[in-house]
Amino acid sequence: MIHLSASEMAAKLVAGETTSVALTQAHLDRIAAVDTDVHAFLFVDTEGALEQARAVDAKRAAGEKLSPLAGLPLALKDVMVQKGVPTTAGSKILEGWRPPYDSTVVSNLKRNDIVILGKTNMDEFAMGSSTENSAYGPTHNPWDLTRIPGGSGGGSSAALAAFEAPLAIGTDTGGSIRQPAAVTGTVGVKPTYGGVSRFGLIAFSSSLDQAGPCARTVLDAALLHEAIAGHDPKDSTSINAPVPAVVKAAKSGDVKGMKIGVVKELNGDGYQSGVRTRFDESLELLAAAGAEIVEVSAPNFEYALAAYYLIAPSECSSNLARFDAMRYGLRVGDVDGASAESVMNLTREVGFGREVKRRIILGTYALSSGYYDAYYGSAQKVRTLITQDFNKAFEKCDVMVSPTCPTTAFKIGEKSDDPIAMYLNDIATIPVNLAGIGGMSLPSGLAPEDGLPVGFQIMAPAMADERMYLVGAALEAALLTKWGAPLLSLAPELVVK
Amino acid sequence: MSSLSRDDVANLARLARIEMSEEELVSLANEFTVILDAVARVQEVAGADVELTSHPLALRNVFRPDVVVPSLTPDEALSGAPAQEESRFRVPQILGEEA
Amino acid sequence: MALTYDDVIAKYEPVLGLEVHVELNTQSKMFCGCSTIFGGQPNTQTCPVCLALPGALPTVNEKAIESTIKIGLALNCSIAPFSRFARKNYFYPDMPKNFQISQYDEPICVNGYVDVEIETDEGPKSFRIEVERVHMEEDTGKSLHVGGATGRIHGAEYSLLDYNRAGIPLVEIVTKIVPGTGKYAPEVAKAYVAELRDILRSLGVSDVKMEQGSLRCDANVSLRLIGAQTLGTRSETKNVNSLRSVERAIRGEMIRHAELLNKGERVVQETRHFQEESGLTRSGRSKEQAEDYRYFPEPDLVPVAPDAAWIETLRAGLPERPSIHRKRLQEAWAVPDKEMAAMINADVLNIVEATVIAGADPTKARSWWLGEISRIANDKDVTIAELNITPADVAEIVALVSAGDLTDKLARQVIEGVIAGEGKPAEVIAARGIKVVNDDGALMAAIEKVCAEQPETAAKIRNGHLPAAGALIGAVMKETKGQADAARVRELLLGHLGQASN
């Protein structure tokens, strides 16, 4: 049962062939069986999940009208605040913290009766592309336990790929939903900025962060997208407009006459050959489905990475200032006679990992007087240029596409000493965040040379998220016909303990 | 070529309230030489005529009405406090400026 | 050998810069829905937003924006068509986010002015204080320092933090530099803060209680040799908490600077703290390294871009400017300058006006508030506004006196009763059995009795020695337990003894 898609599980719940309690228990059992190897979860809320499942079953038994995903289990990225449940953002500095409030995403999940299994592992404060920066140890890619599951939301994507949950929540600041989806053979969507509330999402970079759905199919992602999206008065940057009709689009998958723009700059040198093979094959399938493939250019994308690594650290240096040992979280060095300042300094030394410190220092520098214009200011100009590139390209096409990442999953430890090499993972995903538009990654097959999943990225203009689902559903259907079974059925069996 | 000295990093660490060992200061200073070179590329295209985008959304005037909503209880507010006393957060002595 | 103020101004010209922080009187905080009520139990008015819990986001209070625009308009500012919040980054335990949401290079109101008038040796003179900017920001929490002898930071073992005040909307009003006030600098500064306070009060946007910290002034002072062009080094005196202190702090700083300069020493650019007891300032931390606040646009909030229609609606709703209002009242009440000044000084103008609106004669209203009621407030060491007596009560008492139902003396007893919480004037009169004896028959009986008891005095009066009447009137008042109208007693007494009474 755990190998079904969320929609299939939902159908069984509606048909009375199973219960939410049974479904939840099956996933809890799976977690118990494989998570010592995968390490997707930082906290499993056995009691809370079963209690929620019992409540949904009772509602269903009482004949209440329920949402499409009611009763389905979900894995929540630990960056999302959930009342009473340990929330760490992958950092030591928040170890043991139990929030006294729910994020809006969690409220929406609860309102839709989606059962929250627990909190998933991530790079500390979402800073990373491999989940190796978690203070609680790395997550392993279910396709090959020696490899990374992507990051920062490696826990969520690994949980999906390991069949520990059919649905998950991720957050995407520079690719943290899409890149993990790509390297684990799952689907991940970064909605338009402002489409999903950030209230209760522990901020990394406020102008880039966006929560979104992670799933194993495009339709499942769309269903979850609709459950969590919508205007939130608690988030001033939330868009006050109807949620794009993503479920309708995912069910249609009709791309006839759609123009699909291939980004010239996001293909070629630096992209693994198997990644390019799968990308080209996907383009052919989309063309066969009736789409028109055009080439578009985005000359300023080459500056995206540099702009991102100024903007995100700048905002994080300020966002993470609140972790100061005064009101919550870790406190180090509070001995007789110590000053508040020294306790702050020591706590932040011990509580933050290396990458977090690196970015805080970089951001502090980029914002400091005398350097602001050259770094932060210039980065914001690049942001304007990238948005203009997108706008021009979208005059010629309905969606833009590229490989999600230049390579398949690398080995754990392989790039951890080389920040620049690590940052290059996000080269194709970052422009989307800078422009605030939507991006999706779905599996396009396995790279012939290493047998690891490859991701296909679809980018749509702001508030036209449904276009990604149209194209994603079309490609998914074509690939399924070709493969005969979902890609994840090819993943090696995990050892069950 | 942009670079940061060990002392520059120390000053930034002070501003950011992070204690750092000598080894960490030096190694970060070295890394920054590489990182700053990479990020300084933004200056290549950032001409004077390019507008700044500090935010992806062009929203304006998002306000909430002046209405009181329930606060947390003091127990909830203090639930994460490393130390507390008389419903207040207890913190180490604050040196420096007078309150 | 200390310098005198006259020595200072003979040689130096002071240059001022004033920053006033005003807490707005919105119901809820600037960026969250927590209540702003003063004096709540610690940490009962806090939430994820104002405690800066991970994940919390700010939302802007519309009323606070409106109040700020009103303030800008009242201070003759232009309202920016586009303004933004920025983050001012620095670590301090009473500031939960370790940045303050403030405004930096894009404030909402710019380039205004306030005219103030002060009494000079040459008569009343007007000074224009130019306002550089009016911007929005948020207040910090309050710390209680434990273990130190005085509750000050230095020497404390630890601190206790209450974040009820954190996030209360603050408006900061910053002047341009103010040269040219010469020896009147302290008075001009005081008059400016007083005028601001009156304007803010008339707008209804703040409680403007300096003693509760809802209006706070930071005074920048520097000196330069008379005739010099370049500015001297300034000091910034923080949180000066009364009008009188504004004057004292500036005067004190001028003398301190002059003493340093005369000795050939440098004035250190630093923050100083005003000490109420001594009237002197004490050095705060001299910053070993300049703070770098790393301002950048607040990414969690969107720009404020008020449209012209909104601004014009707010402009149309502005009340009369206090200075004009005062002139109008003075004319209507026909009050001489000196008495007007006395009312303004004693801060009774508004309450007198309310009493007049409640029906009292302006002269009577003024004399009760400035006299008896101010005296009681003084005795109790509170402001008249804090006394338990309303303009309507005073108007009622004035009416009773005019009708002859109360004498001034009895009226004082009624006021005392009202303030003591015995009820409204009518209730106090009833409960205390206060009434004027205006039955001439009863008075005549008392007069005859007194004249019989003191025949020699009565004879003197009969012989035209009128000053002697006082003693007999006093005796009659005593006889009638103070409830007689003394004027009527005098009239009857003199008539009784064959004298004309005028």
Ligand SMILES: [Mg+2]
């Ligand atoms: Mg300020």
Ligand SMILES: [Zn+2]
């Ligand atoms: Zn609050």
